Amino acid sequence: MLDVARLRADFPLLAQRENGHPLVYLDNAATTQKPQAVLDAIVEYYRTTNANVHRGAYDLAIRATEAYEAARLKVAAFVNAWAPEGVVFTRGTTEAINLVAGAYGRAHVRAGDSVVVTAMDHHSNLVPWQMLCQEKGATLRMVEITGDGRIDLSDYGRALERRPKIVAFPYVSNALGTVNPAAQLARLAHAVGAVVVVDGAQSTPHLKVDVQTIDCDFYALSGHKMLGPMGSGALVAKPALLEAMPPYHGGGEMISRVWDDHSTYNKVPHKFEAGTPNVEGAVGLAAAIAYLEGVGPERIAAHEQALAAAAIDRLTQIEGVTVYGPRDHRAGVVSFTYGDIHPHDIATILDQAGICIRAGHHCAQPLMRRLNVPATARASFYLYNGLDDVDALAGALVKAGALFGYVPA
Amino acid sequence: MDTSPPDPQLSALYQELILDHYRRPRNQGTLDHATHSVSLNNPLCGDEIDLQLRVDGDVIKEARFIGRGCSISQAAASMMTQLLKDRSIPQALALADRMSAMMHGDEAAARDKALGELRALAGVSKFPVRVKCALLPWNALTDAVKA
Numbered sequence: 294m295l296d297v298a299r300l301r302a303d304f305p306l307l308a309q310r311e312n313g314h315p316l317v318y319l320d321n322a323a324t325t326q327k328p329q330a331v332l333d334a335i336v337e338y339y340r341t342t343n344a345n346v347h348r349g350a351y352d353l354a355i356r357a358t359e360a361y362e363a364a365r366l367k368v369a370a371f372v373n374a375w376a377p378e379g380v381v382f383t384r385g386t387t388e389a390i391n392l393v394a395g396a397y398g399r400a401h402v403r404a405g406d407s408v409v410v411t412a413m414d415h416h417s418n419l420v421p422w423q424m425l426c427q428e429k430g431a432t433l434r435m436v437e438i439t440g441d442g443r444i445d446l447s448d449y450g451r452a453l454e455r456r457p458k459i460v461a462f463p464y465v466s467n468a469l470g471t472v473n474p475a476a477q478l479a480r481l482a483h484a485v486g487a488v489v490v491v492d493g494a495q496s497t498p499h500l501k502v503d504v505q506t507i508d509c510d511f512y513a514l515s516g517h518k519m520l521g522p523m524g525s526g527a528l529v530a531k532p533a534l535l536e537a538m539p540p541y542h543g544g545g546e547m548i549s550r551v552w553d554d555h556s557t558y559n560k561v562p563h564k565f566e567a568g569t570p571n572v573e574g575a576v577g578l579a580a581a582i583a584y585l586e587g588v589g590p591e592r593i594a595a596h597e598q599a600l601a602a603a604a605i606d607r608l609t610q611i612e613g614v615t616v617y618g619p620r621d622h623r624a625g626v627v628s629f630t631y632g633d634i635h636p637h638d639i640a641t642i643l644d645q646a647g648i649c650i651r652a653g654h655h656c657a658q659p660l661m662r663r664l665n666v667p668a669t670a671r672a673s674f675y676l677y678n679g680l681d682d683v684d685a686l687a688g689a690l691v692k693a694g695a696l697f698g699y700v701p702a
Numbered sequence: 703m704d705t706s707p708p709d710p711q712l713s714a715l716y717q718e719l720i721l722d723h724y725r726r727p728r729n730q731g732t733l734d735h736a737t738h739s740v741s742l743n744n745p746l747c748g749d750e751i752d753l754q755l756r757v758d759g760d761v762i763k764e765a766r767f768i769g770r771g772c773s774i775s776q777a778a779a780s781m782m783t784q785l786l787k788d789r790s791i792p793q794a795l796a797l798a799d800r801m802s803a804m805m806h807g808d809e810a811a812a813r814d815k816a817l818g819e820l821r822a823l824a825g826v827s828k829f830p831v832r833v834k835c836a837l838l839p840w841n842a843l844t845d846a847v848k849a
Contacts, residue, residue, distance in 0.1 A: 635771065635772035637747055637749075637835065638772050641831075645709045653746075667750075667770050668747070697721060
């Protein structure tokens with residue numbers, strides 16, 4: 294286990310109390326808290342380096358551009374990107390996937406084609422593909438999940454028989470914590486000629502990620518889920534694919550020459566970064582990556598897996614609690630229900646004890662329908678959570694049960 | 703482990719009457735001769751209600767609902783359907799206003815006997831994010847009669 298007390302000292306917000314209790318923050322799949330190093334990097338950028346990037350002829354603007362491009366290198370190295378120019382900064386995973394659907398998808402998907410997604414995809418890796426397929430008259434094929442919350446590989450194989458143009462799946466499920474066999478899924482999809490899009494929102498913060506080992510084509514990530522600022526993120530792609538794609542948003546920075554009635558476009562990745570970018574976000578994300586590297590992605594993954602295992606063990610000892618998702622190959626996301634207590638009621642009761650969890654459909658309504666629940670409660674861990682947080686969660690759940698007439702075992 | 707007694711605000715929120723309506727909702731189901739039907743959901747939390755009314759003249763003769771959601775939204779719907787029986791539409795809308803006032807902390811509304819068992823939900827006003835749960839069925843009612 295990590296030295297949680299030492300790590301927590303780096304996160305000013307975690308020292309706060311909520312509703313009279315020490316804060317127990319267990320909603321890390323939604324967003325994460327920020328270490329002082331990230332806050333400092335953002336302030337330092339504005340104090341010493343702020344200017345518009347890729348435009349100014351003066352030294353300050355050159356330093357701002359260097360900071361921004363250094364952040365790109367940092368992201369590229371963190372996920373072992375094919376090349377730095379294959380890293381496009383976006384507002385996050387959602388924008389990255391919309392970019393792929395809107396630029397690559399609109400150029401390559403035609404009427405009668407199919408696009409494959411899974412029943413465990415977040416709405417951000419589903420709705421953009423629905424919109425694309427509706428526009429093009431293409432078919433969206435949703436791959437089923439198994440009873441224990443994994444991608445059903447035989448159904449995946451059937452979906453590939455139609456030779457889809459695009460296959461999209463999450464590396465880690467935000468609702469179940471399932472770690473999908475991304476490299477295997479990508480290899481099977483490539484064998485039928487599909488382009489592979491991986492939603493990395495929940496994997497990049499929590500696992501050691503190597504996009505070249507996965508061998509996908511596009512990989513999307515969000516900065517705010519990995520200790521970085523909100524509104525930061527990236528699309529990591531094979532540069533040749535980006536080069537062949539039409540632009541997504543038009544505007545400044547993405548152009549080469551602009552005429553009255555047409556334009557030529559900048560080289561990648563700048564072709565996909567129209568307008569003034571979120572430099573503060575990129576700089577903050579780079580600081581977050583430096584922090585994560587300091588702790589070690591493998592150690593973080595092991596720590597969270599231990600916390601998830603402890604939580605599943607404690608929760609399943611409470612009579613009436615059901616935990617969803619697989620028991621192995623999982624990340625630190627624990628989705629559960631408790632008898633007939635609605636997850637919103639669980640969340641309200643836990644909040645009174647200073648415990649933040651998520652209750653709801655987790656932006657995965659097709660998955661909730663398959664689990665046959667309207668919603669679940671979800672505790673999701675990160676490097677600053679410890680076994681004391683698991684204790685607090687289990688204790689508060691027993692109290693929630695008592696309010697609803699459940700007798701503790 | 704925290705072994706302190708339950709928070710009084712939580713005990714007020716989850717009192718027996720509310721849990722009873724949650725677990726044994728009154729007027730659950732559909733009407734054969736509904737004059738008004740509306741489906742409403744809260745996209746943020748997923749709570750859903752299908753509300754049906756049988757209105758004769760301007761009097762609500764019957765109200766039934768099918769709902770999915772938390773104890774607060776389901777208890778509020780159950781209690782509301784009981785209260786609406788034989789009320790005129792203007793009376794029903796006045797009750798909706800009264801309910802909304804109670805949810806926003808109006809203590810006079812919380813003592814108003816016209817709200818019947820719904821007064822048990824007064825404690826929801828201490829939980830701002832849950833107010834929308836208690837008002838979901840009432841918003842459905844308003845939509846139904848104004849449509």
